[in-house]
Amino acid sequence: MASGGEVKLFGMWASPAVRRVEWALKIKGIEYEYIEEDLSNKSTSLLEYNPINKQVPVLLHKGKPIVESLVMIEYIDEVWNHNPILPEDPYERTKARFWATYSEGKCRDAVGKVYFTEGEEKENAIKYLEDIVRVLDEELKGKRFFGGENIGFSDLVLGWMAFWLPVAEEVASFEVLDSEKFPWFASWTDNFLQVPVIKENLPPRDKTVEFFQNYRQQRLAA
Amino acid sequence: MASGGEVKLFGMWASPAVRRVEWALKIKGIEYEYIEEDLSNKSTSLLEYNPINKQVPVLLHKGKPIVESLVMIEYIDEVWNHNPILPEDPYERTKARFWATYSEGKCRDAVGKVYFTEGEEKENAIKYLEDIVRVLDEELKGKRFFGGENIGFSDLVLGWMAFWLPVAEEVASFEVLDSEKFPWFASWTDNFLQVPVIKENLPPRDKTVEFFQNYRQQRLAA
Numbered sequence: 509m510a511s512g513g514e515v516k517l518f519g520m521w522a523s524p525a526v527r528r529v530e531w532a533l534k535i536k537g538i539e540y541e542y543i544e545e546d547l548s549n550k551s552t553s554l555l556e557y558n559p560i561n562k563q564v565p566v567l568l569h570k571g572k573p574i575v576e577s578l579v580m581i582e583y584i585d586e587v588w589n590h591n592p593i594l595p596e597d598p599y600e601r602t603k604a605r606f607w608a609t610y611s612e613g614k615c616r617d618a619v620g621k622v623y624f625t626e627g628e629e630k631e632n633a634i635k636y637l638e639d640i641v642r643v644l645d646e647e648l649k650g651k652r653f654f655g656g657e658n659i660g661f662s663d664l665v666l667g668w669m670a671f672w673l674p675v676a677e678e679v680a681s682f683e684v685l686d687s688e689k690f691p692w693f694a695s696w697t698d699n700f701l702q703v704p705v706i707k708e709n710l711p712p713r714d715k716t717v718e719f720f721q722n723y724r725q726q727r728l729a730a
Numbered sequence: 731m732a733s734g735g736e737v738k739l740f741g742m743w744a745s746p747a748v749r750r751v752e753w754a755l756k757i758k759g760i761e762y763e764y765i766e767e768d769l770s771n772k773s774t775s776l777l778e779y780n781p782i783n784k785q786v787p788v789l790l791h792k793g794k795p796i797v798e799s800l801v802m803i804e805y806i807d808e809v810w811n812h813n814p815i816l817p818e819d820p821y822e823r824t825k826a827r828f829w830a831t832y833s834e835g836k837c838r839d840a841v842g843k844v845y846f847t848e849g850e851e852k853e854n855a856i857k858y859l860e861d862i863v864r865v866l867d868e869e870l871k872g873k874r875f876f877g878g879e880n881i882g883f884s885d886l887v888l889g890w891m892a893f894w895l896p897v898a899e900e901v902a903s904f905e906v907l908d909s910e911k912f913p914w915f916a917s918w919t920d921n922f923l924q925v926p927v928i929k930e931n932l933p934p935r936d937k938t939v940e941f942f943q944n945y946r947q948q949r950l951a952a
Contacts, residue, residue: 560832574824580824587820598808602801
């Protein structure tokens with residue numbers, strides 16, 4: 509294991525953005541201290557290190573805080589440059605970063621809309637989400653992972669969809685994932701979830717479903 | 731002037747995201763061909779090069795398309811590494827990339843909300859926007875630019891606010907910019923707009939106001 513100097517990660521067990529950073533740390537073999545936050549009663553450390561967003565994850569390296577999960581992954585890859593996460597070629601890097609933008613923009617937006625709407629609005633959100641999964645399916649055609657034979661930045665960034673999208677389907681009673689309609693996306697989710705570093709660093713499925721069921725009910729009631 | 735190989739930029743004159751890429755190209759002294767798109771009748775080239783988002787800007791380098799303005803700036807900075815745009819230090823880079831996330835997330839969201847709402851919803855959006863300008867003002871305390879004495883990535887990314895936020899205020903009749911309330915932000919906008927490469931690459935103010943007036947009316951009527 510590479511020594512991480514002093515690396516701490518403030519997280520919350522059900523958060524996809526937190527897991528994504530943990531996957532990156534594990535790929536690099538960086539030792540770190542994980543601090544679970546109670547988001548209904550945030551620690552003074554969290555508020556001190558992330559005064560603008562007041563959210564997890566926060567990565568602390570040698571006492572200096574880093575905010576935003578994708579920024580953390582770029583940092584981790586720049587500081588510990590073994591087991592590279594981003595491609596080396598500048599043009600390939602643009603593609604990886606494009607998928608990062610797509611994940612945090614359209615994908616999150618679409619899944620959020622399906623989760624927290626009902627009726628016609630939800631039906632439209634499901635169609636919007638299907639269009640997005642179609643784009644990903646198209647991109648994955650003939651490929652094991654986004655980056656080719658091994659997982660890379662795009663996979664880590666979009667990987668939340670492999671685990672949290674089926675959870676969302678169960679919680680909000682909809683179906684978008686269909687291995688006949690989107691075979692490449694379906695096999696990517698299987699491939700991704702079988703990678704040891706991913707498989708060993710996922711939250712328990714049942715507890716996650718329960719967590720998002722409660723969260724959805726609160727949001728819909730608000 | 732550094733030769734850009736074959737660099738083309740598909741743009742639209744009033745778009746902040748397009749100008750931001752032009753600023754980066756000009757800082758590097760890269761020669762490029764600019765192609766103005768009619769967004770009501772997009773060219774087959776644009777649709778071919780950006781089939782997923784179908785938007786400007788698209789940067790073409792040696793025939794290969796790059797999408798998303800921030801991804802383009804990172805690419806430009808990696809391929810032409812003179813006149814650096816991103817800081818060299820990995821931790822300083824995390825701060826620059828944090829502001830990029832903030833610009834494309836909260837800042838854009840807030841300005842869009844003020845533009846395209848009315849009544850109480852607009853009042854709330856103005857308060858939300860004020861909170862964001864306060865965050866930027868705080869960050870700029872004692873500094874000429876986000877990066878210090880010279881413009882860098884954060885300035886290029888957030889620079890749209892220096893020109894397009896006053897335009898938005900005029901178009902949508904609101905006032906957030908206040909040099910007494912936000913003195914550091916106000917002096918940053920002045921400093922930024924006085925940098926020759928920025929000053930010489932802005933759209934005409936009156937035409938921009940007119941453009942967004944029409945755009946706003948269409949959106950509010952839709």
